Amino acid sequence: MNNPDHSPGGGGPLRLRRLDPGLPVPSRAHPSDAGIDLYSAEDLVLEPGHRSLVGTGVSVAIPDGYAGLVHPRSGLAARAGLSIVNAPGTVDSGYRGEIKVNLVNLDPSEPVRIGRGDRIAQLIIQRVELWEVLEVDELDQTARGDRGHGSTGGHHRLA
Numbered sequence: 001m002n003n004p005d006h007s008p009g010g011g012g013p014l015r016l017r018r019l020d021p022g023l024p025v026p027s028r029a030h031p032s033d034a035g036i037d038l039y040s041a042e043d044l045v046l047e048p049g050h051r052s053l054v055g056t057g058v059s060v061a062i063p064d065g066y067a068g069l070v071h072p073r074s075g076l077a078a079r080a081g082l083s084i085v086n087a088p089g090t091v092d093s094g095y096r097g098e099i100k101v102n103l104v105n106l107d108p109s110e111p112v113r114i115g116r117g118d119r120i121a122q123l124i125i126q127r128v129e130l131w132e133v134l135e136v137d138e139l140d141q142t143a144r145g146d147r148g149h150g151s152t153g154g155h156h157r158l159a
């Protein structure tokens, strides 16, 4: 359902260059979708367990204070086992090169065929805070302290 209150927000529009004019301009499938779908600039076959850095044919100028996150598409993940090695990939605001996607075939037996012009990933623009790092001698005390990685239990059914 469309949210009547949604607004473009942020510093949009996103300035984008097509390095490959043979591909469409990336867009959202629905106006309020979080992700802008990115196209593959290449034809390729990914064997099970293999990966490839795939061009999208676009570069963007994301304003400082924002980042682009390159997320997998859930349909391709469910149908074919296609994912992204470094999901979500981070596109820094200062980056002006081609956005590339490190695709991986996680299916144990079937190859994945990707055609030029297929939508292989989605770019989500998010605000980020550019905090400085301050080294200190001690951190404040908390109830959790240094306990993590399953310390609260609940994983007894998993091996």
Ligand SMILES: O=c1ccn([C@H]2C[C@H](O)[C@@H](COP(=O)(O)OP(=O)(O)OP(=O)(O)O)O2)c(=O)[nH]1
Residues within 6 Å of the ligand: 070, 086, 088, 089, 090, 091, 092, 093, 095, 098, 099, 100, 101, 102
């Ligand atoms: O999925 C991705 C992730 C990154 N990049 C580009 C944009 C990003 O700004 C740059 C660097 O990414 P990152 O900082 O994740 O990689 P790194 O290994 O730390 O490289 P660098 O030393 O260049 O920062 O690579 C992509 O095109 N696709």
Ligand SMILES: [Mg+2]
Residues within 6 Å of the ligand: none
């Ligand atoms: Mg980096």
